[in-house]
Amino acid sequence: xxxxxxxxxxxxxxxxxxxxxxxxxxxxxxxxxxxxxxxxxxxxxxxxxxxxxxxxxxxxxxxxxxxxxxxxxxxxxxxxxxxxxxxxxxxxxxxxxxxxxxxxxxxxxxxxxxxxxxxxxxxxxxxxxxxxxxxxxxxxxxxxxxxxxxxxxxxxxxxxxxxxxxxxxxxxxxxxxxxxxxxxxxxxxxxxxxxxxxxxxxxxxxxxxxxxxxxxxxxxxxxxxxxxxxxxxxxxxxxxxxxxxxxxxxxxxxxxxxxxxxxxxxxxxxxxxxxxxxxxxxxxxxxxxxxxxxxxxxxxxxxxxxxxxxxxxxxxxxxxxxxxxxxxxxxxxxxxxxxxxxxxxxxxxxxxxxxxxxxxxxxxxx
Amino acid sequence: xxxxxxxxxxxxxxxxxxxxxxxxxxxxxxxxxxxxxxxxxxxxxxxxxxxxxxxxxxxxxxxxxxxxxxxxxxxxxxxxxxxxxxxxxxxxxxxxxxxxxxxxxxxxxxxxxxxxxxxxxxxxxxxxxxxxxxxxxxxxxxxxxxxxxxxxxxxxxxxxxxxxxxxxxxxxxxxxxxxxxxxxxxxxxxxxxxxxxxxxxxxxxxxxxxxxxxxxxxxxxxxxxxxxxxxxxxxxxxxxxxxxxxxxxxxxxxxxxxxxxxxxxxxxxxxxxxxxxxxxxxxxxxxxxxx
Numbered sequence: 001x002x003x004x005x006x007x008x009x010x011x012x013x014x015x016x017x018x019x020x021x022x023x024x025x026x027x028x029x030x031x032x033x034x035x036x037x038x039x040x041x042x043x044x045x046x047x048x049x050x051x052x053x054x055x056x057x058x059x060x061x062x063x064x065x066x067x068x069x070x071x072x073x074x075x076x077x078x079x080x081x082x083x084x085x086x087x088x089x090x091x092x093x094x095x096x097x098x099x100x101x102x103x104x105x106x107x108x109x110x111x112x113x114x115x116x117x118x119x120x121x122x123x124x125x126x127x128x129x130x131x132x133x134x135x136x137x138x139x140x141x142x143x144x145x146x147x148x149x150x151x152x153x154x155x156x157x158x159x160x161x162x163x164x165x166x167x168x169x170x171x172x173x174x175x176x177x178x179x180x181x182x183x184x185x186x187x188x189x190x191x192x193x194x195x196x197x198x199x200x201x202x203x204x205x206x207x208x209x210x211x212x213x214x215x216x217x218x219x220x221x222x223x224x225x226x227x228x229x230x231x232x233x234x235x236x237x238x239x240x241x242x243x244x245x246x247x248x249x250x251x252x253x254x255x256x257x258x259x260x261x262x263x264x265x266x267x268x269x270x271x272x273x274x275x276x277x278x279x280x281x282x283x284x285x286x287x288x289x290x291x292x293x294x295x296x297x298x299x300x301x302x303x304x305x306x307x308x309x310x311x312x313x314x315x316x317x318x319x320x321x322x323x324x325x326x327x328x329x330x331x332x333x334x335x336x337x338x339x340x341x342x343x344x345x346x347x348x349x350x351x352x353x354x355x356x357x358x359x360x361x362x363x364x365x366x
Numbered sequence: 367x368x369x370x371x372x373x374x375x376x377x378x379x380x381x382x383x384x385x386x387x388x389x390x391x392x393x394x395x396x397x398x399x400x401x402x403x404x405x406x407x408x409x410x411x412x413x414x415x416x417x418x419x420x421x422x423x424x425x426x427x428x429x430x431x432x433x434x435x436x437x438x439x440x441x442x443x444x445x446x447x448x449x450x451x452x453x454x455x456x457x458x459x460x461x462x463x464x465x466x467x468x469x470x471x472x473x474x475x476x477x478x479x480x481x482x483x484x485x486x487x488x489x490x491x492x493x494x495x496x497x498x499x500x501x502x503x504x505x506x507x508x509x510x511x512x513x514x515x516x517x518x519x520x521x522x523x524x525x526x527x528x529x530x531x532x533x534x535x536x537x538x539x540x541x542x543x544x545x546x547x548x549x550x551x552x553x554x555x556x557x558x559x560x561x562x563x564x565x566x567x568x569x570x571x572x573x574x575x576x577x578x579x580x581x582x583x584x585x586x587x588x589x590x591x592x593x594x595x596x597x598x599x600x601x602x603x604x605x606x607x608x609x610x611x612x613x614x615x616x617x618x619x620x621x622x623x624x625x626x627x628x629x630x631x632x633x634x635x636x637x638x639x640x641x642x643x644x645x646x647x648x649x650x651x652x653x654x655x656x657x
Contacts (some may be wrong), residue, residue: 058550079556087547093565104565105555152555 002069002160004032006054009064011050017062023322024077025050025145026218033193037184041198043240048164050196054307055195056163057081068160068165078103085152085163089170090145092152094138098129101137101148102155109156117157126186127151131303143175150183154192161193161201168203180207201241213237222263229283238281244310247320248285251280253346261316263295268341270357276349284310284323286343302330313337345357400626418627428628430603431611432635438607439586442525446536446582447575449526450533457538468538471531483595486524489598510597521593521605525586533578540574541567565617578646583643587636608632 011025020026027045032038040048055060057078065074073081094099102120111119124130127147132140137148146167153162164183168176184207187194198204203310204211205225211226213221213236221233232238236247252259256270258280288294289311297313297320311322311330315337320336324330345352386419401418403411422428452470459465463530490510510520544566550561566580590609593599599606599614604615612632616625 056550056554058553078550078553085550085554087551089545089547091545091547091551093569095565095569104557104561108556108558108561152551235390308624 002071002193003034004161004195005065005067006030006032006341007065007067009051009054009066011054012062023062024217025054026217030212030219030222032193032195034193037194037196037208038211039196039198039204039211040214041201041204041211042214043199044317045218046214048070048214050217050277051156051214052063052085052163052165052197055161056083056085058305069145069157082156082158082160084150084156084159084161085165086146086153086167088166090142090149092137092140092145092148094136096137097133098124098135098137098140098148099133101153102133103130105152105156119157123151123155126189127154127182143171143179146179147170148194150160154186154190159192164194164198164354166198167196168198168200176203183207201243205241213240215240231345232281232327233352235279235281235347236354238283238345238347241287242283244284244321246281246283247317247318248279248281248347249315249320251278251346253278258346260295265339265344266303266341267344267346267355269353271346274346274353276347280339280348280350281345281347282339282343284321286340287320287322288338288340289322289324289328289330290336290338291331291333292336294338297335297337299330299335381646397626397629400622401423401630402623404623412636414623419631422627422631423625427603427611431606431608434606435587435608438522439583441522442529442586443579445522445526446530446533447579450530450578451537451571451575453530453534454537455542455563457534459542468535471535474531475535479591480595482524482528483592486520486527486592487596490520497520500590512601514601517601518607521596523590524592524596528583528592529582533582536574536578537571537588542569544570572651574632577648580640580643583641584636587639 006028007027008027008029010023012023014022016120017023018346028051030257038052042048047214050059054061057066057073057076057080061074065072067073068081075118088250093104098105099120103116106116106119120133123128123232124133129144129147129151132144132255137145140148144235150162150167151161168179171179180203183194183196186192196204196207198207205228210222211228212219213234215234215236221228221237223231223233228237228241234243235246235248238248247258253271254273256267257361258265258267295315297315300319301315303310303312307326309326309328309330311324313320320337346355347353380415402413402415404414404417405411435570445539457467457471477485490498490508492509493504495501498510507513508516508555510516548570549562552566557565590613593605593607594610594613597605598612611634612625612628615621615628
């Protein structure tokens with residue numbers, strides 16, 4: 001096992017990339033620490049699979065380096081990198097039994113038969129494939145097949161990292177949760193470095209210790225689920241994480257006072273006089289409906305989502321969402337909102353800016 | 367649920383019934399009719415019962431042709447299937463080269479059968495043909511119109527040239543349908559080239575290969591035009607396959623009765639062998655599925 005370091009890594013699928021837009025993955029510098037679980041989160045086409053394939057060696061980067069530990073593996077083949085990968089669709093060798101599938105990577109590496117047998121038995125037990133060892137792989141359900149491809153990766157005891165490329169896409173919803181839980185416990189038990197690509201925020205936030213959010217080929221924020229939720233570094237993170245996403249309201253800022261429509265709000269922090277397109281961002285969870293006290297709104301509709309009700313309303317020509325706890329009644333004279341000043345983020349040209357007296361704000365990149 | 371039962375919809379099937387009746391059923395029944403009768407011309411027919419069938423089953427000529435036919439189909443399957451797979455594996459996967467390759471591969475399939483025969487007839491002529499002349503200049507005695515072995519070699523080479531593309535194109539389609547992830551997984555597992563073929567490509571080609579084998583078997587079992595143009599069934603009867611023999615009997619000798627019996631038996635044999643092929647392959651597939 002080893003840490004994975006990306007040094008000025010960038011990739012373009014074009015032969016002679018010039019401008020920024022030619023790059024499917026724009027320059028990134030980061031070290032994935034040994035033994036931690038990461039998620040790569042972003043919408044389809046944001047470059048997360050490209051990044052994953054650069055790490056696994058299925059792609060060679062246009063420039064930059066990939067290091068496993070201290071060793072430069074940029075030019076090494078996939079097999080030499082000693083990584084395991086679980087793909088979007090279950091990749092199993094149909095004509096083999098489950099047992100033969102698990103033994104395959106070891107046999108290809110000419111391991112001794114007794115070692116292979118012992119290893120296969122152990123991994124099968126860990127992942128819960130014992131009962132199916134003698135079955136042909138082709139007739140199995142897709143969650144079992146996905147377990148086989150995971151097991152095939154873990155059967156080597158020297159894997160540097162396990163990469164997952166949206167591994168639960170074809171799994172039935174009720175099995176997703178079980179597999180995810182199992183992945184977490186496998187990670188706790190064996191401490192492999194795991195990198196998990198997904199476009200599903202629930203998957204990313206529940207699986208990973210650190211989430212890497214990507215947008216249009218760029219890594220926009222790396223942080224814990226809590227950081228992503230409370231202090232998104234980019235308006236995209238605010239919008240993408242959370243359901244519904246962050247509310248954005250165009251404002252003007254002067255020091256700790258912002259102007260919104262014909263009202264002013266006092267903030268907890270001093271932002272100076274930033275120039276650029278300014279937006280106030282606040283999560284629906286931190287907007288409170290009140291009776292007449294605060295900013296005037298017009299309610300458009302109310303949606304019941306179980307634990308919360310979501311109120312869609314218009315505030316100075318901008319649509320916002322407000323989360324109301326299930327217990328609270330929404331009354332007819334609730335026509336104003338209060339914003340929790342502590343939870344307000346200010347974005348300048350889509351990037352979050354820090355106020356002066358701010359405590360810790362981490363992970364912002366430009 | 368008071369559904370009105372209305373059987374008039376059956377009338378809508380009439381056009382297709384008429385079409386099928388005139389194109390297959392009626393001609394087929396005429397043949398059945400001929401096979402039980404004898405004629406001396408003048409449109410006079412005499413009932414002979416199973417006489418023609420009995421005669422044919424004891425005819426050495428028919429059994430010889432049948433044996434040659436089986437041997438021919440067996441040899442071309444043995445060559446064309448592995449060769450087709452090999453060609454498909456080595457074809458470029460994308461881009462301009464792939465398109466060019468596909469067009470070139472399809473060319474032999476688009477040439478009319480009798481032209482294929484003519485091409486090879488000229489190609490193999492020892493006096494002017496590129497192949498025949500080259501071979502004789504090299505000191506190899508080769509004459510497909512006099513030597514039975516040469517005739518067979520030429521007919522087989524011609525069929526391989528004509529039809530391997532079909533197997534290759536089918537396999538190519540099967541190969542293209544394999545998602546890239548399989549190859550990537552194999553790379554990660556350090557699988558050898560042979561393993562990739564054996565455990566990824568071959569299983570995924572199984573379906574199309576079945577179709578290829580079935581098509582090539584049926585077609586080669588009924589082959590007529592190309593060997594007829596090339597060798598006319600000779601030298602002697604060396605390349606007289608079943609259908610060539612049948613045409614000789616029906617049109618050359620105008621033995622309508624025996625020829626009719628012959629064609630019915632021919633038809634049944636093809637039907638039977640294809641059915642056996644199909645059942646064996648399907649059940650092998652199901653066994654795989656079950657175990």
